[in-house]
Amino acid sequence: MTKKDAILQAATFLFARKGYKDTAMGELSKMTGAAEGTIFYHFKNKQEIFLAILRNLKDDILPEFERYRKVESEKTGLDMVEESISFYLYMTKTRENLFSILHQRYPYELAETNPECRDILEAIYNCFVDIFESAIISGQRDESIGDVPARKSALIVFSMVDSMVRFRMNNLYDVDALYNELIESCRRMLENRNNNQS
């Protein structure tokens, strides 16, 4: 691994664990073995490191979500919603640091002045909501899901799942204990009542 990559990796770890502001360049230097000067040789400032992480995050996560969304499935749309929730929670577990960064204040603060940051965040969130919307639309086609506004409902499902992730990260509630009820709630929320196939 190049030193540049090592710096990015360590920064991802530290920004996620301690936050952007609480991470000193000195720590980054110690953790990677790179001199502080080296860090600024590769990145013109601290903010640029953060943006590089966001770019990486986008390039890592978006394709995976896109790929998942396009997989043909024989399940009903309603079941696909459940699976999408499961997939999202799985992704947050395997990429804990990245999602932790997304749940901090700094990216949104930066987005207010930095259009690139704003664009990346928008792309990421749209992608998240898309997987739920796709499932809902597919469910409306196969009549497992009722006549709800697809995008808005997808946003609501996403908001529920994202809250669970936040609960977990902030040690507020035991999310595993809520998982089943979350799924059932979404089903009740979306299912087609004129269709007694389930």
Place this chain on the structure above:
Amino acid sequence: MTKKDAILQAATFLFARKGYKDTAMGELSKMTGAAEGTIFYHFKNKQEIFLAILRNLKDDILPEFERYRKVESEKTGLDMVEESISFYLYMTKTRENLFSILHQRYPYELAETNPECRDILEAIYNCFVDIFESAIISGQRDESIGDVPARKSALIVFSMVDSMVRFRMNNLYDVDALYNELIESCRRMLENRNNNQS
């Protein structure tokens, strides 16, 4: 207003707008007209100011929520859930700064080492969830709400509403446009299907 109160008020404003770490004691001093020494005369350090704000928040918000929860209503429990959501959103609007502080990283970080902070946060969140739980239980008594686990469902409703607040604060989505769908979703999620009274 005493200088101490002015300091607390300004700190609430600044912590909410700029975050804990990004708020310098110097700003606090400028904003209140109090010398920096005065601030440390009233509070032994920055963290203590934060804790004082949290204590205030608890003493301000909890009684209001408790009072609201205990109001007898002739509405169905399902309607009360809707009203509770409305009440919560109203509270977040009238106390934007306080809720903004609750949505930051610092309180949860502090909670890991400071038991008082931990206790306050727990009390606040329990209180939030309680108003939804009360409505759900009441709805199960009057049969407007189905046989769902009350506490867990309350948590899920809360998670949805709390996400809306976060969306608003981070300028991610227009929450007003989602409000109606949020209410409808909750209704579908909770309503008693064996009861066609609505």
Place this chain on the structure above:
DNA sequence: ATAAAAACCGACTGAGTACTCAGTCTAATT
């Protein structure tokens, strides 16, 4: 009126910060 106590002041401190820069090292090219 006087003393004691509480509130307040702001210059100061020292630790920490992001970032710079003059120069070294390494490896490829001529």
Place this chain on the structure above:
DNA sequence: AATTAGACTGAGTACTCAGTCGGTTTTTAT
């Protein structure tokens, strides 16, 4: 062997910050 260019170094710089301290003003009690 000499040159060059990119990767790297770490001491140094200018600055910010939370917190201190010696002293002054204001309030309260006697």
